[in-house]
Structure formats: C-alpha cells, structure tokens
Amino acid sequence: MGDDHSSARPLRADARRSRERVLQIAQEALAGDGLTISFDEIARRAGVGVGTVYRHFPTEEALFEAVLLGRIERFLADARGLATAEDPGRAFFGWFAKVVDEAAANQALCDMLESGSRTALRPGSTLEDDFAAAIDRLLARAQRVGAVRPGLTGQDVADLLRGCLVAERRARSRRGTVRMADVVCDGMRPSG
Amino acid sequence: MGDDHSSARPLRADARRSRERVLQIAQEALAGDGLTISFDEIARRAGVGVGTVYRHFPTEEALFEAVLLGRIERFLADARGLATAEDPGRAFFGWFAKVVDEAAANQALCDMLESGSRTALRPGSTLEDDFAAAIDRLLARAQRVGAVRPGLTGQDVADLLRGCLVAERRARSRRGTVRMADVVCDGMRPSG
DNA sequence: TAGAATCGCGAGGCTCTCTCCGCTTGCGCC
DNA sequence: GGCGCAAGCGGAGAGAGCCTCGCGATTCTA
Numbered sequence: 001m002g003d004d005h006s007s008a009r010p011l012r013a014d015a016r017r018s019r020e021r022v023l024q025i026a027q028e029a030l031a032g033d034g035l036t037i038s039f040d041e042i043a044r045r046a047g048v049g050v051g052t053v054y055r056h057f058p059t060e061e062a063l064f065e066a067v068l069l070g071r072i073e074r075f076l077a078d079a080r081g082l083a084t085a086e087d088p089g090r091a092f093f094g095w096f097a098k099v100v101d102e103a104a105a106n107q108a109l110c111d112m113l114e115s116g117s118r119t120a121l122r123p124g125s126t127l128e129d130d131f132a133a134a135i136d137r138l139l140a141r142a143q144r145v146g147a148v149r150p151g152l153t154g155q156d157v158a159d160l161l162r163g164c165l166v167a168e169r170r171a172r173s174r175r176g177t178v179r180m181a182d183v184v185c186d187g188m189r190p191s192g
Numbered sequence: 193m194g195d196d197h198s199s200a201r202p203l204r205a206d207a208r209r210s211r212e213r214v215l216q217i218a219q220e221a222l223a224g225d226g227l228t229i230s231f232d233e234i235a236r237r238a239g240v241g242v243g244t245v246y247r248h249f250p251t252e253e254a255l256f257e258a259v260l261l262g263r264i265e266r267f268l269a270d271a272r273g274l275a276t277a278e279d280p281g282r283a284f285f286g287w288f289a290k291v292v293d294e295a296a297a298n299q300a301l302c303d304m305l306e307s308g309s310r311t312a313l314r315p316g317s318t319l320e321d322d323f324a325a326a327i328d329r330l331l332a333r334a335q336r337v338g339a340v341r342p343g344l345t346g347q348d349v350a351d352l353l354r355g356c357l358v359a360e361r362r363a364r365s366r367r368g369t370v371r372m373a374d375v376v377c378d379g380m381r382p383s384g
Numbered sequence: 385t386a387g388a389a390t391c392g393c394g395a396g397g398c399t400c401t402c403t404c405c406g407c408t409t410g411c412g413c414c
Numbered sequence: 415g416g417c418g419c420a421a422g423c424g425g426a427g428a429g430a431g432c433c434t435c436g437c438g439a440t441t442c443t444a
Contacts, residue, residue, distance in 0.1 A: 187379025
C-alpha cells in the first residue's frame with residue numbers, strides 16, 4: 001500500500017534519493033521519539049519540502065508502514081529460519097518471547113505494533129497477513145507435537161503477541177519483574 | 193488529578209451544571225466515537241464555550257480520566273464484592289474475564305485502557321493504583337489457595353489485563369473465536 | 385539537445401489544542 | 415431587595431500539525 005516501486009518504471013534518480021533520505025530520517029526519528037514526530041519535522045530534518053515527503057508517503061500510515069517493514073522482516077526471517085528447528089515447541093515459544101523482547105525495546109515499534117488508530121498493522125493489511133502467515137508455520141508444527149493448544153490460529157497468536165507487548169511495555173516502565181511473555185506462552189500451552 | 197472538588201469550596205451552581213453537562217456529553221460521545229472527538233466538538237454539543245470545557249478539564253487526559261472513572265469504579269466494586277467469595281480462584285479468573293469482556297465492548301473504554309499517549313491510565317496515576325490495589329486483594333487470596341502462580345503482583349495482572357484487552361479487541365474485529373482471556377488466565381495459573 | 389514526463393517545493397487551507405481576558409452570573413452581606 | 419465582587423463563561427486567536435495544489439526545476443528518452 002505504501003507506494004508503487006513494484007511494477008511501474010523505476011524511480012527517477014532524484015526521487016530515489018529523496019525517498020531514501022526521508023525514510024532514513026524517519027527511521028531515526030521514530031526509533032527515538034516514537035510516533036510523535038510530525039511530517040513537517042521529518043521534512044525539515046531530511047532537508048526537503050513537506051510536499052516531497054507526501055509525494056512518497058501519501059499518509060502517515062504509509063510512512064510508518066515503510067519504516068516498520070524493515071524491522072518486521074527480520075522477525076519474519078527468524079520465523080522462517082526456525083521452520084525446521086528440532087524442537088518445534090521450543091522454536092515457537094522462543095520466537096514469540098524474542099519478538100516481544102526486541103520490540104519492547106523499540107519505542108516506535110511498540111507504538112506501531114500496539115493497536116490504535118495510527119498503526120499501519122491493521123487487521124487485513126498485507127503486512128499483517130504476512131505476519132500471521134509466518135507465525136502459522138511455526139505454530140502448526142508446535143501444535144502437531146502437542147506443545148501448543150489446538151484451536152489457536154496464527155492470527156490469534158499475532159493478537160496475543162501484540163497484547164503481550166502492551167503488557168510487557170507497561171511492566172518495564174514500572175520496573176516490573178515478571179516476563180509477560182512467560183505468562184502468555186504458558187497460556188498457549190495445552191491446558192491440563 | 194482531574195480536578196479539585198475535594199477540599200476547596202464547592203463549585204458554584206452554574207459551574208456545577210456546566211461540568212456535569214460536559215461530562216455527560218463526553219461520555220456519550222466517547223462511547224460512540226472512541227477517543228477521536230475534539231474539545232471544540234464536545235463544547236459545541238454541550239452548548240458551552242471551549243474555554244468552559246478547559247476550565248473544568250485542563251487537558252484531554254483530565255476529561256478522559258473523569259469519564260473513565262465511572263466505568264472503572266464498577267469494576268472495582270465487583271472486585272470488592274468478590275473479596276470474600278467461596279472459591280478465590282474462580283472469583284479471580286471470573287472477574288478478569290468479565291472485565292475484559294465488558295471493556296472490549298466499549299470503544300472508548302478500550303481506547304483508554306490500552307496503552308498509548310492519550311490514555312489517562314498511565315502507570316503511577318491514582319486511578320491506576322486503585323485498580324492495582326483492588327486486584328491485589330482478589331489475587332492474594334487466589335494465590336493463597338494455589339490457583340494463581342506466585343510472584344505475580346496486582347500491577348502485573350493489571351498490565352496483563354490491558355494486554356489481554358488489546359488482543360481481545362483485535363480478535364473480535366476479525367471475528368476470531370478464541371477468547372483471549374482464557375489463554376491469559378491459563379497463563380496465570382501455576383505452571384506444571 | 386529538446387521535449388515530455390516526473391519530481392520538488394512551500395505557501396496556505398483546514399482542523400485541532402489550548403490560552404487569554406473582557407464580560408456575565410451567582411452568592412453572601414447589608 | 416440591592417450591591418459588590420469573586421467565580422465562571424466564552425470565543426477570538428495563537429500555534430502546531432496534516433495535507434493539497436500547481437508552478438517551476440530536474441531528469442529521462444529519443
């Protein structure tokens with residue numbers, strides 16, 4: 001949704017330069033300040049006009065999604081790497097906890113993963129679907145060996161992950177000691 | 193935090209009227225539209241000037257907290273009512289699930305309970321402390337009979353509740369069938 | 385190198401938050 | 415009842431943010 005570098009002709013040289021510059025500034029800014037940065041400010045820091053930012057990223061959401069993509073993709077790659085792991089249960093729960101852990105440390109990533117009107121990861125978005133699909137593979141294997149309760153879908157896990165992140169973030173901000181991922185992971189195990 | 197009806201002299205009659213009118217409008221508006229309503233719009237609907245709204249509720253947060261208070265208090269009352277229930281484990285988990293369930297059905301309540309910069313329920317706020325304290329009693333009894341894993345605090349549970357709500361809301365928006373509260377509640381049980 | 389397509393830019397419209405201060409209203413006292 | 419004043423009201427307007435529009439500049443293509 002963000003833009004159209006796929007099938008259309010490649011961007012003109014100056015356009016590519018602008019786009020990358022904006023994206024880099026946005027990444028830095030978002031990692032530091034979370035989702036509070038304004039388009040005007042991004043444009044100013046990137047040394048371009050606001051119009052240029054909007055040309056490449058028509059909405060806040062498009063920009064945030066573009067920034068988010070890079071980070072999420074690492075999580076997806078991890079998931080793919082674990083698709084043939086020896087212990088499917090361990091792989092699944094380890095991945096879940098690791099994602100929560102890394103995401104909780106990144107302000108912008110949290111803001112974006114958490115629900116709310118500003119997030120790019122709405123239910124139904126492509127990114128969201130990819131995310132759920134990546135989870136599905138890990139999940140299916142873990143369920144097959146009885147490590148995860150049946151009935152849970154990739155979407156369910158994605159939602160739980162997000163919820164867990166919210167909890168984890170709050171816990172950290174008050175220096176809580178319980179790892180929320182441990183609690184939620186236990187909840188995903190077969191009951192009894 | 194919201195205002196000062198406690199120790200100072202009572203509000204003048206017209207001020208009290210204005211305050212209540214604004215609060216009522218805000219309640220209605222928030223329940224319908226979530227947190228998107230503007231102060232200008234609230235003022236217009238309430239038939240007062242924007243200045244008046246700001247006089248009573250200096251910030252968005254103060255207004256939202258005032259609205260939230262009423263809803264939260266019912267949850268707290270429920271918790272108090274269950275403080276002497278026969279089965280502490282059942283009381284604790286039942287309360288948790290019920291709160292998630294009711295909150296998930298109320299747009300504004302969700303918006304406010306979920307994390308994010310606009311929420312009144314920041315860690316450290318009075319409301320947040322009351323909430324955690326109410327949970328503490330239910331929790332302690334449930335832990336004493338071994339229904340809930342030790343080590344978990346009221347704050348932890350409050351955070352988990354919020355996370356669970358995020359997950360539940362997303363699950364509902366895509367018509368998921370798993371009750372997130374069930375998963376999270378299982379996670380709070382003693383492991384093994 | 386010239387024409388066409390694309391891009392850059394920032395003024396400005398719109399909305400939203402919040403402030404400021406002159407005007408109005410209710411309250412207590414004579 | 416009438417008076418004085420503290421308390422409250424209101425809305426213009428500052429400031430910030432989001433986004434659009436269209437002309438001039440730049441790059442690509444032939």
